Amino acid sequence: MATHHRDRAVTADLRDPRTSSGGALLDLLTGHLPRVGDGARRHDRDGTFPVEVFEGLRTGGALGATVPAELGGLGVTSLHDVSLALTTVAEADASTALALHMQLSRGLTLTHEWLYGDDRARALAERLLRGMGSGEAVVCTTVKDAGGGRVVTRLRPAPDGGWLLSGRKTLASMAPIATDFVVSARVDVAGVTRSAAAVLPRRTPGLTVLDNWDGLGMRASGSVDILLEDCPVGAEDVFLRGPVGEVADAALAGQTVSSITMLGIYVGVAQAARDLVVSELTRRGGSPSAGVRTLLAEIEARLYALRTTVGSTLSVADHLAYEFDGDPAERGRRMMFDFQRAKLTVNRLAPEIVSDCLSVIGGASYSGSHPLARLYRDVRAGAFMHPFTYPDAVDWLSDATLGGAKE
Numbered sequence: 001m002a003t004h005h006r007d008r009a010v011t012a013d014l015r016d017p018r019t020s021s022g023g024a025l026l027d028l029l030t031g032h033l034p035r036v037g038d039g040a041r042r043h044d045r046d047g048t049f050p051v052e053v054f055e056g057l058r059t060g061g062a063l064g065a066t067v068p069a070e071l072g073g074l075g076v077t078s079l080h081d082v083s084l085a086l087t088t089v090a091e092a093d094a095s096t097a098l099a100l101h102m103q104l105s106r107g108l109t110l111t112h113e114w115l116y117g118d119d120r121a122r123a124l125a126e127r128l129l130r131g132m133g134s135g136e137a138v139v140c141t142t143v144k145d146a147g148g149g150r151v152v153t154r155l156r157p158a159p160d161g162g163w164l165l166s167g168r169k170t171l172a173s174m175a176p177i178a179t180d181f182v183v184s185a186r187v188d189v190a191g192v193t194r195s196a197a198a199v200l201p202r203r204t205p206g207l208t209v210l211d212n213w214d215g216l217g218m219r220a221s222g223s224v225d226i227l228l229e230d231c232p233v234g235a236e237d238v239f240l241r242g243p244v245g246e247v248a249d250a251a252l253a254g255q256t257v258s259s260i261t262m263l264g265i266y267v268g269v270a271q272a273a274r275d276l277v278v279s280e281l282t283r284r285g286g287s288p289s290a291g292v293r294t295l296l297a298e299i300e301a302r303l304y305a306l307r308t309t310v311g312s313t314l315s316v317a318d319h320l321a322y323e324f325d326g327d328p329a330e331r332g333r334r335m336m337f338d339f340q341r342a343k344l345t346v347n348r349l350a351p352e353i354v355s356d357c358l359s360v361i362g363g364a365s366y367s368g369s370h371p372l373a374r375l376y377r378d379v380r381a382g383a384f385m386h387p388f389t390y391p392d393a394v395d396w397l398s399d400a401t402l403g404g405a406k407e
Contacts, residue, residue, distance in 0.1 A: 012308060012311035012314075012315050014084055014087055015311075018080050018081055019076070019078045019081055021065075021076045021081070023081075024074055025074055025085050026084070026085060028060055028062045029088060032056050032060065035052070036093050037092035039052070039053065040092060040095070041369070043095065043219070044220055047215075047219045049177065049222035051176070054100075058135045061073075061074065062100075063103050063135060063138060064132050064135060065082075065085070065107065066107025066108045066111065067130075067133035071114075071133045072129075076107075079318050080311070083267075083314050084264060085104070086268065089268065091268040091271055091275070093220065094217075094265055094268065094381075095220035095221040096220065096221075098173055098218055098221045098223075098262070098265060099173050099174040099221050100174075102141060102173050103132070105259070110125040110129050110139075111125070111129065112254065113125035113239065121239055124236060124237060124239065128199065131180070138174065138180070139181070140175045140180070141172075141182045142170075142171075142175075144171050151167060153165070153169060153186070153228060154167060154185055155185050155233065158232060162233055163233040163234075164233070165183065165230075166206075166228055166229060166231070168225060169228070171223045172209075172222075172224055172226050173218075173221045173223040175209050176209065179201065179202050180201055181199070181202070181207070182198070183197065184196075186244055193243065194240060194242060194244060196238050197241070198237060199237045199239075200231055200233060207227070208226070210226070212225050217374075218377075249330075249332045250329050251332060252332030252333060253320070253321065253328070253331055256317060256321075257317075259339070259387060260317055260339045262385055263310045263313070263314075266350040266379055266382045267306055267346070269350060269379045270349070270350045270354060272375060274299050274303055276371055276375075277296070280361060295356050295360050299357065299360075302349045302353050305345070306353070309342050313342040316338055320334060321335070336400075343385075346382060347383045351376075351380060351382075354375050355376070357372055358372050
């Protein structure tokens with residue numbers, strides 16, 4: 001897909017913002033990139049969260065980028081532009097981009113609740129969004145139960161008419177600095193087990209943010225566990241969803257909006273690896289061997305395929321995300337179908353690009369202190385991001401294809 005500006009064709013390759021608010025976000029982030037890059041190696045080595053970087057992003061307004069302007073934010077709504085922002089940050093440090101995704105994604109989904117939810121959901125969403133827009137609220141979303149899901153996080157009625165929340169969540173990126181948590185749980189309502197999302201301030205009794213993240217990659221993302229022990233939750237502080245196990249294809253649209261911008265992170269990692277290799281070969285001088293030239297050509301071709309796939313998919317997602325006239329279930333299926341095809345492509349091409357970059361540099365890149373070593377570990381995280389992991393994506397895509405998913 002290409003748009004035309006005068007005599008110049010612009011390809012959808014995730015390089016330029018599509019909206020003025022997206023451009024403003026990039027401008028805000030640019031000043032922080034040197035600090036992000038300077039601390040990346042140290043935070044990766046030590047497995048520490050870059051608190052100082054996020055303090056700068058918070059005070060500078062970047063953490064409120066996807067909050068509507070009338071609630072104090074920049075009003076970025078374009079999925080393409082959010083993903084481009086994550087790509088740009090990931091070129092300096094993927095861990096920082098992954099944590100930033102948590103805040104920007106939550107702004108997008110809370111905005112939808114604010115615009116289209118029921119009265120209770122709108123009030124709760126507005127409260128969080130105003131905090132994010134002012135820079136006071138940093139919101140971490142926790143979905144995955146710890147222990148392989150053997151213990152499910154649950155809400156149960158409290159004597160005061162509210163709820164008590166118990167469980168343990170894992171991979172809660174950005175949790176070290178979060179002021180509020182949106183916790184996925186199950187709850188029994190009128191004899192029906194439903195999905196829910198409980199909102200808790202960090203100071204809530206029984207809520208403990210653990211310091212236990214020791215990942216292979218994304219080591220500075222602060223993807224720790226959250227322990228929840230009879231945490232009190234107000235009756236008005238819960239987003240209620242549909243019954244557990246209910247097939248609701250319309251909800252696939254929201255899942256897509258919540259996660260698709262992460263694809264930009266792995267584009268950024270691949271771009272950073274490519275740029276590092278080109279810089280190193282230029283520094284060495286001389287004429288590279290035929291083998292190195294072949295690898296460089298493959299890297300360029302794969303990077304082009306990666307960027308155009310993600311850019312084009314986001315362009316379509318931007319259209320569908322705000323198109324409400326058709327069948328909601330069909331809209332959800334189409335958005336997830338496009339997302340999963342692009343995600344499978346990213347999860348294949350991005351690691352291949354980084355791997356080829358290691359081959360070009362040679363044995364020096366096998367050192368744990370080499371920048372490519374960090375990129376190689378970080379890029380593998382893409383395969384584990386929901387929705388879906390590779391086995392589930394294969395099942396979903398093949399079922400969608402055999403079921404006649406529409407292009």
